[in-house]
Amino acid sequence: MYDGGKIITGLIIFLALVTFPLWYTAASGDASYTPDPETPAQGNCIESKEYMNAWHMDMLDDWRDAVVRDANRVYVATDGKEHEMSLTMTCMNCHDDKEKFCDRCHTYLGVTPYCWDCHVVPNQQGRR
Amino acid sequence: MNVLSSLVVVLALILVVYLGVDKAGLTALFGTVLPYVAIVLFLGGFIYRILYWAKSPVPFRIPTTCGQQKTLPWIKPNNFDNPHNGFGVFVRMVLEVLFFRSLFRNTRTQIVKDGPKVGYASNYWLWFLAIAFHWAFLIVFVRHLRFFTEPIPEWILGLQAVDGFIEYGVPVFYITSVLLVVGVAGLLVRRLFSSQLRYISLLNDYFPLFLILGIALTGVLLRHYVKTDIVSVKEMTMGLISFSPVNPEGVHVMFYIHFFLVTCLFAYFPFSKLMHLGGVFLSPTRNLANNNxxxxxxxxxxxxxxxxxxxxxxDDFRDKMVAAGIPVDKE
Structure with missing residues (x-):
């Protein structure tokens, strides 16, 4: 082998970089953590759980556009029921704690939605 | 022909995973077994290729230079384009690896229209597409560490915030999504539309382009158009890196397509031209000082x-030499 010292050093640096998730997670010890957002004990969400898991952000985006641009505040769900298009009034009427519901998955996945750039988090002391 | 066959190979891979997951339900195969095989192939193959290359002797410096060599003291040397010491080589390598400096010097030779003259002009298109593609791919790759770390380090969130700076759409559109697709599509188009280039292009030139284009497009689809429950996805990826794999129900087949194409890329990587990731550091025309x-x-x-x-x-014949009257150095 020629210039073996330099090449082996380079390889070790490369391996250390690509195995970053392994040793980072081993050090933090949180690999098996899974978020459990607190859902209300009874009642159904306005759409199915599977749909909300994947698409709630699009629904809220559509709601915002409908309310702000078209002044349309009525959402007709798949089951035909009508709901008011409102994050803080409709969604958070049941899911009333942002930290125990929204934030759990968002933090887990590194998602930083910009809802709260404009909205005030309801039921927080001193901010209502 | 090469174009079509490599496109067919990539489409076949997509079809295989679609049938495998959606029809046959082989989530454990595509979600656990093949990724582990791929990562072993990737790491093992990578180390093997580098050590194999390290066995090649480098007897002499190859001075491909673009500047004045260090010479007489009153002539100013250009230590970055014609390095004579380790520091100069280091800077040349940094500029090469991070900014593709030698590609930036790419020129086009052509007969000038208004006369029988040869003209040389700068040709930055290749450099531009290459740098857009490579940097975008790196940033996209690093951003994906959010699925492989818990808790997610701050710097990854910072990178996401910068990348999603335009704040368009929900979830926000990333600048690198566009750059990656534009870059890799541009490199493909360049290969297809330049007749000289198409003549020398092989299956293994087109295949990585189609594969990476497939990865990029399925990634964009997953983020913006065909959504799935990414909490389950992260449970799966975290299971892989903590060696306790799980295959949650209800993950969309589009995720498996994306994941399997990445798996293929990892497995294919060390045995292809993509090994220039490691090879660039071993370029003898770049990493050796011109100190012949x-x-x-x-x-x-x-x-x-x-x-x-x-x-x-x-020493052997001194006595005989002295006896014969031949002069010797040492008496």
């Missing part, structure tokens, strides 16, 4: 020659 005139470089495969110097010869 300062330092003596000895060919490493020279055979050992048994030498017998004049002094030793004289």
């Amino acid at each position: 005139r300062e330092v003596r470089h000895i060919n490493p495969w020279n055979p050992k020659v048994k030498l017998h110097s004049y002094a030793e010869y004289e």
